[in-house]
Amino acid sequence: MWRNDVFRLKFILSSVLLFQWMAATAHAYYIMRNGDSYIWITAGSGPSLALSPEEGKAAFDRIMAWAQVTLDHLGPAGDQSLIPDQVDVVRLFAFLGAAPKVHMPGEIVDRYGYVSSIPGDMTVLLVMVDNCPGPCERVFDLELRRDPGSFPKPGSLQPTPGLSAAVATKSGLRLGLTKDEVKAILGWPQHEEENVLYYGAARNASFSKEEVLARGFPEKYVRMGQYIDRFIKVIFTNGRADSIRLDHRTVWD
Numbered sequence: 001m002w003r004n005d006v007f008r009l010k011f012i013l014s015s016v017l018l019f020q021w022m023a024a025t026a027h028a029y030y031i032m033r034n035g036d037s038y039i040w041i042t043a044g045s046g047p048s049l050a051l052s053p054e055e056g057k058a059a060f061d062r063i064m065a066w067a068q069v070t071l072d073h074l075g076p077a078g079d080q081s082l083i084p085d086q087v088d089v090v091r092l093f094a095f096l097g098a099a100p101k102v103h104m105p106g107e108i109v110d111r112y113g114y115v116s117s118i119p120g121d122m123t124v125l126l127v128m129v130d131n132c133p134g135p136c137e138r139v140f141d142l143e144l145r146r147d148p149g150s151f152p153k154p155g156s157l158q159p160t161p162g163l164s165a166a167v168a169t170k171s172g173l174r175l176g177l178t179k180d181e182v183k184a185i186l187g188w189p190q191h192e193e194e195n196v197l198y199y200g201a202a203r204n205a206s207f208s209k210e211e212v213l214a215r216g217f218p219e220k221y222v223r224m225g226q227y228i229d230r231f232i233k234v235i236f237t238n239g240r241a242d243s244i245r246l247d248h249r250t251v252w253d
Contacts, residue, residue: 029191030200030231031060032079037097038188041200064230067170069246071125071142073163081170082127084248087139089129096125099158109141115148117159122147123175125163126179143245146175169246173234177241182234195236202229205250217252221232226249 031051038056040049051059061066064079071082075095082092092112093099097222101110109128116123128141144167148154168174173185181188182197191198205226228250235243 012084029189029198030202031056031063031153031190033060033201033203049057053082059187060201063199063232064203066172068173068186068232069142069230069248070170071144071167071246072170073164073166074169078164078166080162081138082142084140084142084246085138085250088137089139092127092129092139097158099160100156101125102156102230103151105150106216111141113151113158114151114160114163115162116165118162118164121164123163123165123167124148124151124157125167126151128218132216138215140249141245141247143243144175145243146237167204173232173244176240176246178239180194182241186232197234197236199232200230202227204228215250221252224252 028041031042031054032039036053038051038053038060040051040056044049048128066083069084074080074082074104080095089112096114099112099114102113103110109131112127112129114125114127124143124145124147126141126143126145127139129139130137145151146165148157150195151157165175171185177185179197186197186199189197190200207215207222207226209219209222212219228248230249231245231247233243233245233247234241
């Protein structure tokens with residue numbers, strides 16, 4: 001029991017640190033839902049703004065739709081999908097192959113890195129998984145890149161036939177799109193720069209006892225509740241999406 005408690009404490013601390021890191025970097029622009037109220041959090045770019053229930057709900061629901069973060073057309077036959085918070089590392093390895101973890105300077109959680117082994121295709125997929133054993137070890141961050149050129153450690157990427165330029169979210173978000181095409185899928189961005197679009201949404205949650213236990217957490221989290229956030233960042237090069245990052249995470253404390 002003592003060892004399990006120590007593990008839980010370490011996992012909680014890592015979750016808090018990760019959440020602080022997200023808030024301090026790109027993941028600082030989002031729509032926060034509190035009941036029927038919606039607040040547009042704009043970080044240091046301006047004051048937070050209250051949205052009308054109609055505008056807030058439409059933007060929030062659009063970002064939070066599972067189709068926006070479900071990656072399709074994976075696996076050698078292109079018939080597999082990755083869904084953050086619903087897929088673990090075992091399933092990831094099943095259709096992309098086992099890969100070593102890659103440590104990135106300044107990041108708390110290591111990544112699994114893949115590059116397409118299909119001739120002429122240099123598509124890259126980087127995957128973050130919660131650092132805990134058992135049912136709580138779930139994928140929470142997916143990043144697509146058009147090629148490994150900007151990746152600090154390209155030699156550490158695992159070649160796989162299960163990845164290709166055809167990969168896209170179920171909603172149609174994929175590499176190579178223009179800004180206008182991305183906006184047509186995701187709606188208005190919570191923050192926009194010349195070559196970057198930021199989207200985000202967050203809410204409190206309350207999982208059932210069955211869900212809490214199935215995820216490997218103690219029953220006390222039924223009372224404590226959870227916090228769910230989602231962030232999408234699209235970077236453009238020469239007017240086309242060069243990197244797409246999909247982050248969906250459940251915070252337990």
